[in-house]
Amino acid sequence: MNRTLTCIICPRGCTLQAHIENGTVTVTGNACRRGEEYGISECLHPMRTVTAVIGVVNRDGKALSVKTKDPIPKEHIFDLMAVLRGMTASAPVAIGDVICDNIYGTQVIATGSVE
Amino acid sequence: MKNHDIVIIGGGPAGMAAAAAAFDRGVRDVVIIDREEHPGGVLKQCIHNGFGLHKLGRELTGPEYADVYVRMIRERGIKVYSDTMVTSISEDKTVTATSTGGILKIRAKAVVLAMGCRERSRGALNISGTRPAGVYSAGTAQKLINCDGYMVGKRVVILGSGDIGLIMARRMTLQGAKVEAVCEILPYSGGLTRNIVQCLEDYGIPLYLSTTVAEIHGRERLEGVTVAQVDASRTPIESTKRYIPCDTLLLSCGLIPENELTQAAGIDIDRVTGGAVVDQFRQTSREGVFACGNVLQVHDLVDHVSDEAETAGIAAADYVLGKNTDAPCIETRAGEGVRYVLPQRVRLTGDSVSLYLRVREPQSNVRMVVKNGGRVIKTFPRLKVAPGEMEKLEVPVGLTSGDGDSLTVSVEVQK
Numbered sequence: 416m417n418r419t420l421t422c423i424i425c426p427r428g429c430t431l432q433a434h435i436e437n438g439t440v441t442v443t444g445n446a447c448r449r450g451e452e453y454g455i456s457e458c459l460h461p462m463r464t465v466t467a468v469i470g471v472v473n474r475d476g477k478a479l480s481v482k483t484k485d486p487i488p489k490e491h492i493f494d495l496m497a498v499l500r501g502m503t504a505s506a507p508v509a510i511g512d513v514i515c516d517n518i519y520g521t522q523v524i525a526t527g528s529v530e
Numbered sequence: 531m532k533n534h535d536i537v538i539i540g541g542g543p544a545g546m547a548a549a550a551a552a553f554d555r556g557v558r559d560v561v562i563i564d565r566e567e568h569p570g571g572v573l574k575q576c577i578h579n580g581f582g583l584h585k586l587g588r589e590l591t592g593p594e595y596a597d598v599y600v601r602m603i604r605e606r607g608i609k610v611y612s613d614t615m616v617t618s619i620s621e622d623k624t625v626t627a628t629s630t631g632g633i634l635k636i637r638a639k640a641v642v643l644a645m646g647c648r649e650r651s652r653g654a655l656n657i658s659g660t661r662p663a664g665v666y667s668a669g670t671a672q673k674l675i676n677c678d679g680y681m682v683g684k685r686v687v688i689l690g691s692g693d694i695g696l697i698m699a700r701r702m703t704l705q706g707a708k709v710e711a712v713c714e715i716l717p718y719s720g721g722l723t724r725n726i727v728q729c730l731e732d733y734g735i736p737l738y739l740s741t742t743v744a745e746i747h748g749r750e751r752l753e754g755v756t757v758a759q760v761d762a763s764r765t766p767i768e769s770t771k772r773y774i775p776c777d778t779l780l781l782s783c784g785l786i787p788e789n790e791l792t793q794a795a796g797i798d799i800d801r802v803t804g805g806a807v808v809d810q811f812r813q814t815s816r817e818g819v820f821a822c823g824n825v826l827q828v829h830d831l832v833d834h835v836s837d838e839a840e841t842a843g844i845a846a847a848d849y850v851l852g853k854n855t856d857a858p859c860i861e862t863r864a865g866e867g868v869r870y871v872l873p874q875r876v877r878l879t880g881d882s883v884s885l886y887l888r889v890r891e892p893q894s895n896v897r898m899v900v901k902n903g904g905r906v907i908k909t910f911p912r913l914k915v916a917p918g919e920m921e922k923l924e925v926p927v928g929l930t931s932g933d934g935d936s937l938t939v940s941v942e943v944q945k
Contacts, residue, residue: 421727425583426831426919428723463728466577466591467704468676478679480577480593489732496704510597526577527593 420457422450433458462486465495469514470503471529479504479514480527487519495519506530532636535559535850537625539616539791540644542571543832544823544839546599548642551843553606557850560608561636563627565615569603570596571646573832575673578697580724585833595832619795623818640818640846643792643806644839647785647824649694655783657689659746662753668694668782672701681705683778687755688712689743691719691726692918693830695782700729702780709733710774713741713757715764718892720918722830743779744771752777785828792821802870803827809859809875810883811845812838820846827872827886830920855879865901865940867893869917876937878927885923887939892916895944900925902937915941 420431422445431444431454442454456462464486468478487495495518504514506529515523535557538545541564552560562569573581576592583589586598603610614629623641627634649667664683666674672694674680686702688695691714699709712730717740719726730737738757744766745756754775758766787804798807798815805826806814812822822842823835848854857879862871864887871887885900898910900923910923923939 421723423724423728424589426580426722426724428727463732464579464589465704466579468577468679470679476678478677480591480676482577482579482591492704496706500706510594526591527574528597 418458420454422453424449424453461489463489463492465492466526467496467499469499471508472503472505474506474529477506477529479508479525479529481514481523482526483519483521484524485521487521491519495523499523504529531624532634534561534636534638536561536640536642536846537623537636537638538562538642538644538843539619539625540564540571540646540823540825541566541569541610541612542644542646542823543573543596543599543835544646544825544842545569545571545642545644546596546603547836547839548644548820548822548843548846549608550599550602550606551840552642552847553608553843555844555847555851557847560606562603562608562610563614563616563625563634563636564610564612567612569600569610569612572669575669575676576697577676578701581832583833584831585836592832599836616791619791619819621796621816639850640820642839642842642846643789643814643819643821643825644823644842645788645791645825647787647828649781650784650786652781655689655781657743657746659755660748662746662748662751664748664752664777665746665779666781668698668780671778671780672698675701675705681707683707683752683776685710685776686778686780687743687757687774687776688780688782690714690782690784691721691737692782692784693721693725695780696721696725696729698780698782699735700733702778703733703735707778709735710776711735711757712737713743714739715742715760716740718916722918742766746779747773752779755779785824787825787828789825792825795819800870800872800874802864803872805872807874808872809877810841810873810880811848811854811877812842812873813845813849813854818846818849820849827870827920830918834920860902861936863936863938865899865938867891867896867941868939871937871939876927880927882924882926885925885937885939887921887923888917889915889921889941890917893941893943896941897944898923898939899942900937900939903935907937911944 422429440455466482573592573596581595744758759770806821820842822839857877859875894914
């Protein structure tokens, strides 16, 4: 099977041709190694980094931006969002603090800080 | 009246990078004036990832990218006047600002303009209909959701497919809203292809090209919009009109450099970019006043804003240190297929100059041709070009002097 993909790793957005045979993916059209990795992953098990905001219990009206430290399986994006909706942080929070450990094989970490 | 060597107006990515670069060049007395409570500018609300790959070699979210530069200015002890808004810049480079503490006047040796840009509003777009609540510029909605934690609506139509519109389509979807449509009046999207893939296609959000919002409906709150395809003159085609019920309309229809200060100071403005006319060191028509970032030209990537700001910061420092050049200039011109070229003036000094430009329309298999008078001095083949992706051409300065008085860049289709 052949698939045409747009690499989403960097703004260059290379058009990738992926050839899938017996579970092995060969990628062409990529300008760098990350493009090849993306092409393979996108065909076998698409992954995405998710970013969102959560509430801060002791700082009314403040939102804390967070992200998954690593990409998670694409099919779990909305499950993760549901978990994040019920989640709050407690100030002070520093950039890089772990907000939630061990979720979909990674962590949710703060990308902003609240004093 | 206070005195500082370099005053930087704006504490976003451009202002912070310019400040750090000027400091590192040897001018220690650098201050930033920022109208917001915290530095970082628009990056604070851009919580998505994809920043920094070019400049920092790692992928960061907006707040993380901003934090890298906040730390840089803190480490250097660069003062930020927060909650302070500049109201004028005089001819002798006295900067006047208002703040909670009253009026602030600073006499500067050099000024760097880094005020960023603003979104085009509904009024500027002339969309007919009522004036209900629920019509936001995409960036306003982004700020409300990401900084204030306030969700703006449930059923959404987005007009404009620039990157902010695409990013907001995904953001609204992740927060539980239903994005009914992204409409783009042009026959192509102005956003990066990667954003069409990861923001629209990933979530099955339809993108309608050559389509606009013809009318807004609703009394207190938005109830729906009429969308229509447009003809070649961008006029809605009556027979294609259809109604989409929605409670929220986000407008992502272009960014305008915020140059009221620049204009009031009598500095020359380029009518196409909406920013100041500059040389390759980002010096404006006023000696000792420099400009960088989105106030100069609207960029696609913050990485390029940081690069441009470093150029301006270094040049401002050199000006203060008396190391600036007054080499003669030639002008640059946008030729066939090119909307603008920046810098608008090239000083004939140094080894090479980077020309930044945007093409008029998407094309493939072209070459960018740089000519001096009638003579071709360099060509750059490109597999594909698009208005949404700024081009950078490195041209040797030695080749630019000579027979003509201007450098023209044009797009030619490869034979």
